Amino acid sequence: MKGIWKYKDLMELPTDLPLFSLGEGGTPLIQSKNIGPEIGINNLYFKLETANPSGSYKDRFAAFAIAEILNKKSKICLATSSGNTGAALAAYSAAAGLPCKIAIVEGAPEGKLKQMRAFGAKLFMIKGFGISSEISERVFDKLAKLAIQNHTRIQVSAFKYCPIGMKGVQSISFEIAEDMPEATNIFVPAGGGGLALAVVRGFQRWNQRQPGFKVPRIHCVQPEGNNTIAGNLRNGLDHAQPVTDAATKISGLQVANVIDGTDTLKACRDTKGNGYLVTDEEVFECQRLLAEKEGIFAEPAGAVSLAGWLKAVRSGELKPEDKAICIVTGNGFKDPPSIENLIEMNPVQYLDEKSMDAYFKVE
Ligand SMILES: Cc1ncc(COP(=O)(O)O)c(C=O)c1O
Numbered sequence: 001m002k003g004i005w006k007y008k009d010l011m012e013l014p015t016d017l018p019l020f021s022l023g024e025g026g027t028p029l030i031q032s033k034n035i036g037p038e039i040g041i042n043n044l045y046f047k048l049e050t051a052n053p054s055g056s057y058k059d060r061f062a063a064f065a066i067a068e069i070l071n072k073k074s075k076i077c078l079a080t081s082s083g084n085t086g087a088a089l090a091a092y093s094a095a096a097g098l099p100c101k102i103a104i105v106e107g108a109p110e111g112k113l114k115q116m117r118a119f120g121a122k123l124f125m126i127k128g129f130g131i132s133s134e135i136s137e138r139v140f141d142k143l144a145k146l147a148i149q150n151h152t153r154i155q156v157s158a159f160k161y162c163p164i165g166m167k168g169v170q171s172i173s174f175e176i177a178e179d180m181p182e183a184t185n186i187f188v189p190a191g192g193g194g195l196a197l198a199v200v201r202g203f204q205r206w207n208q209r210q211p212g213f214k215v216p217r218i219h220c221v222q223p224e225g226n227n228t229i230a231g232n233l234r235n236g237l238d239h240a241q242p243v244t245d246a247a248t249k250i251s252g253l254q255v256a257n258v259i260d261g262t263d264t265l266k267a268c269r270d271t272k273g274n275g276y277l278v279t280d281e282e283v284f285e286c287q288r289l290l291a292e293k294e295g296i297f298a299e300p301a302g303a304v305s306l307a308g309w310l311k312a313v314r315s316g317e318l319k320p321e322d323k324a325i326c327i328v329t330g331n332g333f334k335d336p337p338s339i340e341n342l343i344e345m346n347p348v349q350y351l352d353e354k355s356m357d358a359y360f361k362v363e
Helices: 003-011 058-072 084-096 110-118 133-149 163-169 171-179 194-209 230-234 261-270 280-294 300-314 336-343 353-359
Strands: 029-031 044-048 077-081 100-104 122-125 185-189 217-223 275-278 324-328
Touching (some): 003 058, 003 163, 003 171, 003 194, 044 171, 058 077, 077 084, 077 133, 084 100, 084 110, 185 194, 185 300, 194 217, 217 230, 217 261, 217 300, 230 261, 230 275, 280 300, 280 336, 300 324
Parallel strands (some): 044 324, 185 217, 185 324
Antiparallel strands (some): 029 044
């Protein structure tokens, strides 16, 4: 078995869950070629979740979520999404022959919406959803009820709603534990916190199986405009908090309400991980660095982990000898407007054949 399914036994799934896969997981773990070395650090690595079938780590979720739907013989996939969960579920639903209806957070980027539409999902963008914690809470509740009426469960990439799908996400940690057991620090972008919680739980599970294995420190990195977990984790508080308005522009990380947040905070703290808050500008700069210095095409949310790592290095909280992995969670193709800023100074030049010599010289 390949990808996430090879860990099936470790995840304690229902034994009759049918294997359903588009080839998710088994993503590359690569060493930084320039960003780390340029500041004298050879211990920076990237886990490229961009390489998953629909371009984000959410495919790990979707594989198990759709397998569960098929197992329960439900007739529909009903979901909420800021974009990537929807894109993943839409793809896997298409493959499974299931209709898919998704409540989308306000302002989800066109790239993700088009991907979902291409897979045939029906999208409904709900005003204020994802932005206001109150509206979001109501939308979740309403959808959860509608899901029950449709003999299914609402698909949200969070333990609170979908523990089986989230087990798929824990496979990120199993892969890291196998490929680089000596990693000591993992930087994880967080919106609702489900991903960071899955990463912690995955390593803890690995540790139960291999007691000698040391769980790395899992750091939760959030944009300042969606500070539900990271600030309180850093400040020693024991709960996450909703934000009235998720002001960040980083798509995927606008999750105003707490969802898994308090469990995430406690879980990261158990690993001696910290919270890092980064500005949107720092994130866009890291998206540029990943592209220009590493050849990694990430969406902004995927660059948040690097922004956290840089903060940790600059503050001295992370030492050059600390082996760190940044999880690059989503692909740059997802969010074309964010790429506009990167390419503004690098336009296509239009030539006729005769002038080619002058332009193709090595300078
Ligand atoms: C690319 C990307 N990275 C990170 C996250 C954060 O996940 P979570 O909300 O579970 O913290 C998301 C969530 O949608 C995402 O799409």
